[in-house]
Amino acid sequence: MSERFEGKVVIVTGAGAGIGAATAKRFAAEGAKVVLSARTEEKLKTTAAGMNAEDILIHLADVSEQSAVEGLIDATIKKFGQLDVLVNNAGIAPNGPFLEASTDDWHKVFATDVDGVFYACRIAVPHLLKTKGSIINVSSVSGLGGDWNQSFYTAAKGAVTNSIAIARDGVGRHGR
Numbered sequence: 001m002s003e004r005f006e007g008k009v010v011i012v013t014g015a016g017a018g019i020g021a022a023t024a025k026r027f028a029a030e031g032a033k034v035v036l037s038a039r040t041e042e043k044l045k046t047t048a049a050g051m052n053a054e055d056i057l058i059h060l061a062d063v064s065e066q067s068a069v070e071g072l073i074d075a076t077i078k079k080f081g082q083l084d085v086l087v088n089n090a091g092i093a094p095n096g097p098f099l100e101a102s103t104d105d106w107h108k109v110f111a112t113d114v115d116g117v118f119y120a121c122r123i124a125v126p127h128l129l130k131t132k133g134s135i136i137n138v139s140s141v142s143g144l145g146g147d148w149n150q151s152f153y154t155a156a157k158g159a160v161t162n163s164i165a166i167a168r169d170g171v172g173r174h175g176r
């Protein structure tokens with residue numbers, strides 16, 4: 001495997017399973033120092049298995065809370081001194097028919113899947129500008145159209161999909 005990310009620092013939210021775990025492992029395999037973040041320590045330890053302990057940071061954070069995201073970014077800078085890539089992958093997707101889901105479910109999905117992306121981008125951008133870094137917002141094909149019994153998730157991923165276009169248009173441009 002190449003070392004194309006050697007010297008780079010990457011945060012992956014939702015790194016405890018699935019796409020997040022695979023993404024974190026790939027960055028580590030390509031030489032990055034990786035910050036693994038999620039809400040469950042055991043899952044993060046499973047993801048970290050086999051990685052060089054000096055090149056990782058396990059940091060518990062619920063991205064739906066701005067203060068938790070601030071702590072995640074601060075811990076990253078404290079340990080590694082920089083941030084080069086932010087991967088916003090954390091998300092939740094309760095199943096069920098629209099009329100049976102609660103308003104509380106709606107707020108939880110948007111707090112994690114949308115607000116978490118917003119918080120992380122806003123807090124990370126000053127650090128990413130210093131390194132000319134990148135943000136990867138993981139969305140879903142669900143953000144392009146409806147999924148059966150996934151209306152809240154679909155709406156949230158639609159917001160993330162559209163925020164990608166806004167960020168591409170606005171971040172890094174002067175005079176906006």
